[in-house]
Amino acid sequence: MSDDRSLDAYHALETANKYKKTHSNAGERVDPDLLQQYLKQVLEEGYVVIPDLLSQEQIDLIRSAVEPLLGHRGRNFFEGELTQRIYSVMAKTFALNPMVEHPMILALLDAVLMPSYLLSQLQVINILPGEQQQPLHADDGYVQIPRPRKFVSAATVWAIDDFREENGGTTIIPGSHHWGDKQPGEDDLKRQVSCEMKAGSAVFFLGTLWHGGGANVSDQPRLAATAQYCEGFIRPQENFSLSVPLERAAQCSEDIKRMLGYSIFGPFMGMVDGKHPKRILEPYLKPNLS
Ligand SMILES: O=C(O)CCC(=O)C(=O)O
Known part of the structure; x- marks a missing residue:
């Protein structure tokens, strides 16, 4: 037994006897060069679009599991009055689990968040034709600590339908994760980028990045799912x-x-x-x- 009685030693201690801390081994399951390339872009720009993460079979399975669960539309302009959302997804289907724990996503999360991060939100988002652009926001904007500051969460939006600018592909402002407490101005809005990507791809971004669902000016819905993750310290001590x-x-x-x-x-x-x-x-x- 160590005689180090410092708080740092206490924080590093395995306090549970039976259930030791677990770690994802995702880093061993992905191409290390690709991971470094994605990580570099995430840290510099706040986001990265990652192509071809799901097979067509996985995409089809997800679609057939979630489409029957789609029901009412959003109750306000943030949820989107022409947007259908499914919350509490894992209570209803495990179809999104392969996305939530995709090795490339976990490897990125392992690199940007501390160990024992949590799933903070899992939603299916179906933007219907005619929906307006969602207000831009940062996912960890609820954290009442002034910016600029380190992100305490990271998120993914997965394309189940191909994402195009016309059908409401997620819009982001590159580099906005570095901003202080400002709102996007006219010049910033001109720099918005629509994350155009094929079904089965995902955009991964930091919780401080300004983004939102795009306007759907096409005549088809845009089916997507989002998994958001937060630091393990964003919770009470007792569960x-x-x-x-x-x-x-x-x-x-x-x-x-x-x-x-x-x-x-x-x-x-x-x-x-x-x-x-x-x-x-x-x-x-x-x-x-x-
Ligand atoms: O649907 C999207 O593309 C993004 C949605 C989003 O950012 C949100 O609902 O918080």
């Missing part, structure tokens, strides 16, 4: 969502419910299946008899 059963959480006061995670920060951080998490307590709430 109350797993340890406190729903029926017990339902008995707690409003203040406690909010602090256990039955609350939303900003427009949607902490949502469950695209909705307020208190909805899942509803079956457990005792009727108020007074």
